[in-house]
Amino acid sequence: MLDTIGYIAIGLLVAVALLVAYASTRPDQFQASRRVAIAAPPEAIFPLINDLRAFTTWSPFEKKDPNMTRTFSGPSEGPGQRYDWKGNSQIGEGWLEILSATRPSQVDFGLNMVKPMTASHRVTFTLVPDGENTIVTWAIAGRVPLLAKVLHLFIDVDRMCGQDFEAGLASLKAATERAPAMSAKA
Numbered sequence: 001m002l003d004t005i006g007y008i009a010i011g012l013l014v015a016v017a018l019l020v021a022y023a024s025t026r027p028d029q030f031q032a033s034r035r036v037a038i039a040a041p042p043e044a045i046f047p048l049i050n051d052l053r054a055f056t057t058w059s060p061f062e063k064k065d066p067n068m069t070r071t072f073s074g075p076s077e078g079p080g081q082r083y084d085w086k087g088n089s090q091i092g093e094g095w096l097e098i099l100s101a102t103r104p105s106q107v108d109f110g111l112n113m114v115k116p117m118t119a120s121h122r123v124t125f126t127l128v129p130d131g132e133n134t135i136v137t138w139a140i141a142g143r144v145p146l147l148a149k150v151l152h153l154f155i156d157v158d159r160m161c162g163q164d165f166e167a168g169l170a171s172l173k174a175a176t177e178r179a180p181a182m183s184a185k186a
Helices: 004-023 042-050 060-064 146-152 157-177 180-185
Strands: 029-038 069-073 082-086 093-102 106-115 119-130 133-143
Touching: 004 146, 029 157, 042 106, 042 119, 042 133, 042 157, 060 157, 133 157
Parallel strands: none
Antiparallel strands: 029 133, 069 082, 082 093, 093 106, 106 119, 119 133
């Protein structure tokens, strides 16, 4: 005979099993992206993305933990340049590496998180001329293992990433549009 606690335990186990079963039917990949029109040519924007030191001047993640430790390695820009960080609970720990760059239209990164949980994702910036503007798209994509599928039932990754991407793109827009000297250098 089962007592009340036994029924509760069985009910919880069934609920967890159903939750995991449902999560397992969710997509194996995720993606999120945001875009903005910037009143500058791609050549003026590209250096702020293709150099991780310049990237940190407008990245929204830098503002979340100004005291994080940062290490840069590899070339001064482009493929092979790497940025390692270790920060607070909002930032975690990981590294970003430029995997490829097509001047002045695209930069692909590998994003590798160590904390709060391990993950590897692909981040891509595309720059497309549009009259006097450039449409800059910031996108992230990656695998979704079972545990992440369960978490995604409760966390809207598109909204979470999207807020940071929107803030970062607004900062990139402001930095680019107020820096005519930078446009002339590019």
